Amino acid sequence: MIWTNAILQGLLVGGLYALLASGLSLVFGVMRIVNLGHGDFSILAAYLVLIVAGHSNLWLGTIAVLPIMALLGYALQRSLLNRALSLGVLSPLLITFAFSIILQNALLKIFSSDTRSIQTESLGSASLKITESISVGYLPLITFFVGVILTLTLHVFLTRTQLGRAMRATSDDPTAAELIGINNRHIYGLATGIGLFAAGIAGILFGMRTQFSPSLGPVALIFAFEAVIIGGLGSLWGTLVGGIVLGIGQSIGAQINPAFGVLAGHLVFITILLFKPQGLLSKQRGT
């Protein structure tokens, strides 16, 4: 029974990893940039909610912070990253790494290294009892469904809307996309905007579930990255599956030995990388 519970809890954590990973996956899919600051941006969102919610309602705070994240992403892409993209493959990587270092240390300076958490009153502790020994928290459940809904929304956006199709066209061939009147620089801005919006959702839910500190940014980035690789590059649904597999791996590892959880997740990642490097769900149409 404890194993069923471990797998179930892992599955739900996987939803959070999928949320973290979807923004990373989308940005990479559209312009082949890996945002090394992705994890730090999600932690930034959690801190922003802490500030806004300190003055008003928590949900109002969340609603206020997410558009800020999207705007920040759009602005950074238009001002710095588009320019870096034109300088070669190395430059965007160096700049996003600088984002990571700047954000992490700025958060450290402002909020210190103390752990914080976003208070959700009753929601944080409430749980749904399934059997005598298995119960799931409402918050992990909500996180999981938000992960599924976000993946579904992105999928519909990329396959069914005009803008989504433009984004895929730019991804497939930027020069040809430009020829048929697509403004690549704008599209790239939107992609990073959506990426940070998703990072924001993940960071806020993360902050509601557990304690966080500025040093968690790289950890979040690494989990997101492992989810992307396990699932398979370029597949949004793969990223969701990858997040779930990583979550279950960590949860089973932690069940064996509490100190072994994160390491078990890394081992799952390495195993997949060595024996199925294209990921569990290989590239499919859509992203």
Added chain:
Amino acid sequence: MSNVIKRSSKFTYFTIPVFVIILIGLYVLPSKLDFSYQIKFVDLFVLIIIATMWNLLAGFGGLVSVGQQAFIGIGAYSLVFFTDLKGQSVIVAMVCAVIFSGLVAIPLSFIVFRLKGGYFAIGTWVLAEIIKLIIVQIQSLGGGAGISLGAFAEIGRADRIKMVYLLALAVSVVILLGTFLLMRSRLGLALTAIRDDATAAGTLGVNVSLAQRTVFVVVAMGFAAAGSLIALTNLRVQPDDIFSVNYSAIMIFIVVVGGLGTIEGPILGAILFFFLQERLRDYGSIYLIILGVVAILSVLLAPRGLWGLITRDKVSLFPTRYFISKKREG
């Protein structure tokens, strides 16, 4: 008119005498200096080593990594292991640490080389985290609290620092000359070709994965040497410090600001960073924020770095590239 291809510019002829004079100066320096200054020089040497190694990997080899602290940590821990736990002398332990790091890098390369570009960068970061997690589990290496180096217990402070100084100087010279010779070799040419276009290099007969794997392993050995020097200076190794991603931030800053893809750039960048660090150290986390901002500006506004700005790519003290000049005949 015909084109003449040369490796050296006229500045190159100054390099050897100047290099020798600087070396002699640095060799006799410890007898003239207080040891608090000698330690600062060791810091500078370590900066030059890690920057030169990162530059070899990324600037020449095209492999951008943010996880080289993995090998700094392996070097530091191996040094403590071979001296204190196996009873070897410091120099033997350092050689063992370097070889061990190289051996570890071979299987690790098979994991991370499955990833390309940005994902390769995070992949190396994950490796550093995994190695840290494993070392924290090993109780004989001190676990999460870290371990102190006892090898120097019987040696006086002045002698110890002088020895570390000379070791650091020797390693720096080996690393710089080694990088220079490597870049002028067949492998160096192959690496440059791969960095510019891996597919094209492959069709011309370059064994892309072998060349990149070789450089990855060589660089891992260089980082281990730096790691053991750090352990020898600090006399203590702690997992969170020695595997800190801040090392990556520092080496990338030095190389990017100094000049990526040149041998001179990282040296210049390391000296610049050294003085910047002295001035900004007291500001704590602000100093890393400033580094980040300067690095972004440098990438966007001066992609060839300070060395490129100063020399406009016309001067080469350590010539690894070819210059084409027009020469009138007869």
